[in-house]
Amino acid sequence: MTTVTKTPQATEPASASRDTAARTRRSERRLALVFLIPTVGGLALFTFIPIVGSLVLAFFKWDVISSPKFVGLSNFIDIVADGTVRRSFLNTILFVVTTVILQLSVALGLAALVQSKLPGWLRSIFRSVFFFPLILSAASVSIMMSYLFNQQFGLVNWLLGHIGIPAVPWLNSGPGAIVMVILVYVWQNFGFSFLLFLGGLASIPREVYEAAAIDGASGWRQFSRITLPLVSPTILVASVMAIIASLQIFDQPYVLTRGGPGDSTRTAVMVIYESAFQQLQFGRASAIGLVLTVLIMLVTAVQFRLSRRFVFYS
Amino acid sequence: MTTNTLVAQQRSKRPLSARLASTSKIVFLAIAALFTLGPVVWTILTSLQPPTESLGATPSLIPKDLSFESYKAVFQQVDMVLLIVNSALVTLLCAVGQMITAAMAGYVFAKIEFRGRGLLFGLVLATMMVPMQVTIVPVFMLIRGMGLSDTLLALILPAIPTAFGTFLMRQYFLGLPDELGEAAAIDGAGPWRTFFSVYAPLATPGLAIVGILAFNYHWNEFFRPLIMLISEKNYTLPLGLVTLQGNKGTGSVATILAGVVISMIPALFVFIFGQRTLREGLTAGSHR
The missing domain is CATH 1.20.5 (Single alpha-helices involved in coiled-coils or other helix-helix interfaces)
Structure with missing residues (x-):
């Protein structure tokens, strides 16, 4: 200046x-x-x-063709009364809970193993491998998985057959489809939490473990008494990001099952899509979208509270 | 037993258990890696079978005779060239557009002071809180109003302004010292020169992150194309492949998987050459 x-x-x-x-x-x-x-x-x-x-x-009824009509809260009343919408939100919550728990535990376990004493070249190979599914398109992954899990010709059932498990109707039964959507989603996305955990674990000083080892703490004890508490800020961030992402789950269930059989894998975003672009009920779609947004904001708000109370910051 | 052998026994005991522990650790990681890569390897192997074989009743891990017939078949059954061109157009224009606009806005938020800057930046960040699926209905209306429905521009235009990219680039410019600009000003460079010849060239690593993230996201995206595109001549690759899979009668498994493998190739390039950058970018959002 x-x-x-x-x-x-x-x-x-x-x-x-x-x-x-x-x-x-x-x-x-x-x-x-x-x-x-x-x-x-x-x-x-x-x-x-x-x-x-x-x-x-969200407060109007609009099908594009005729002009929008103010209907007050009736869109919201409708969606609460609608069994399909209710089911889709329950499914979404089921998917969020299961995928987030699976994703985080798989990711943290693998990250802890990769970050522990390993030859450098092995560490970088594993790091790349576990991150790989993340860069693929969810649509492509779902196509490929739908063949792998095919009831008659799929490799998964063929392998299960060898250990005496009869062919599982993955895509043709409600429970099978739900489990499959969860598996495919976790398979593709655990790499993201894994990356976050690698970063979190790398910031724990080595000396802490060395001191614990001298005091005779076993591997499991080290994990539960040192790793878990010290990595808790990352666990919080990773779970919030995973929750927000899985609240918006769409690609996998759409490509795998189109929401079926019945409504068993229909999700909130899928109902937004169908209301708007198949049934041309744009007001209703917006109302469902608002409910989803409120859910997402609640998660963010809870994160803020928790991060002040429970998480250990060094 | 002499004390000597006892000591020797104890000494050899520890390394053995340690070695066992580390071997079992590696075996466990290897199994996890197999589960992670297995489906992809199977997909590649199956796509290398001739179209008829993959419909057979017994799944085989190793194809009997490798052939590229399925790849030929997928190009015959759908207009793969068009799908690839459409996807490439959308992806590249989104990536380049995001790099340019994010660099410009990020620079202003980092280096130029004006009243209300903090508030404006806060508003930009706030747009990240609302999921795209929620705004898609009004965006669709807007695109229709602009006469752009069922065009590639319907995917490109709304994707170019990027709050996350702006956030990343602002961080990047904040890391570059103010003295650079001051020195340039003393040498008589105006604000524009200062940006274009001093700061912008130094920001290439940050730009690479924005570009690679955008590339990976838009090459793979499915939801917006599903909504915005109607005619098949405008389809992008993921949408085209899902449509092909939907008409199961027309394609064998190997043929569709050949298409899937083709769709993975650009992502593979990004993985090989830009993995570090991609990792940095993906985790950047968590340090907010």
Whole structure:
């Protein structure tokens, strides 16, 4: 930054530098404006206005063809009364609970093993392998899994047959389909929590373990008394991110089962999609979306509370 | 027994149990790795069987004769070239668009002071809290109103402004010293020059993160294409493959899996050449 001297002798250069300073300031403002327009304007157009639109639409009945009609809370009353919507939210909660628990425990276990004493090359191989499914498309993964788990020709049932388990109707029975959606989702997404845990574990100083080993603490004791408490901030972050992501589960159940058999794997986002783009009930779809958003915000709020109370920060 | 052999026994005992522990650890990790990679390997092997064989009643792990017939078949059954071109167009334009706009906005939020900057940045971040599935209905209306429904632009335009990318780039620019800009100003560079010739070139690693994340996300995305695209000539690869799988009568398993393998190739490249960058970007959101 240029400094302006106030001595009378320096009047001329001072006003000149004040001029340039003002010019710089103006051109800085112009740059700020031009640089912000695409992002701020874009987000306003494609996120802010749609949020408001969703809020408003939730209180209207609208099928695009006729003009929107204000119906008050009746969309919300309808969705509470609707068995399919209720079932889809219960399914979503079931998926959230199961996938988050599975995903986090698999990820933490594997991360702890990978981060423990291992030859460097093995560690980097395992790190890459467990992260790999994350980069694939959920649609492709679901297609491939639907063949692997095929009741008659699938490799999974063929292998299970060798240990005496009769062919499981994965896609054709309610419980089978639910288990399969959970497995496919966890298979693809545990790598994300795994990455977070690797970061969290790397920040625990080695000396803590060495001291514990000298005191004769076993591997399991070290894990439960040192690793778990010290990694708890990461567990919180990882679980919140996993919960928010799985509340929006769509691709896997859509490709695997289209929500069936019956409604057994229908999820909240799937009902939004069907209400809006198949039944053309846009108000109702928005109302369901609002309920989902409130759920997501609740999770975030709980995170804030918990992180102040329970989590150990060194 | 002499004390000497006792000591020797004890000494050899510890390393043995330690070695056992570390071997069982590696075996366990290897089994987990097998479960992780197994489905992908099976997919590749099956896609290398001729189209008819994969319909057989006994699943086989190793194909009897390798052939690329299924790959030929998938190109005949759907317009794979068009699907790939559409996907590539959407992915590249989204990635480049996000890199440019995020760099610009991130720079302003990091380096240029103005009133209300904090509030504005807070609003930008707040947009990340609302899931895309919730805003999709109004976005769809908006796109229709703009006359863009059933075009690739319907996927590209709304995806270019990125709150997360802006957040990443702001972090990146905050890490670059202010003195660089001050030195440039003393040398007579205006704000634009300062950005384009001093800061922007230094921000390439941050840009790479934004670009790779966008590439990976949009190459794989399914929900928005499913909603925005109607005619098959506009389909992207994941949508095309799911449609092909839906019409099961037309394709054998090997044929569809050949398409799946093709759809994985770009992701594989990202994995091999940009894995570090991708890992950094994916976990960046958790340090908020």
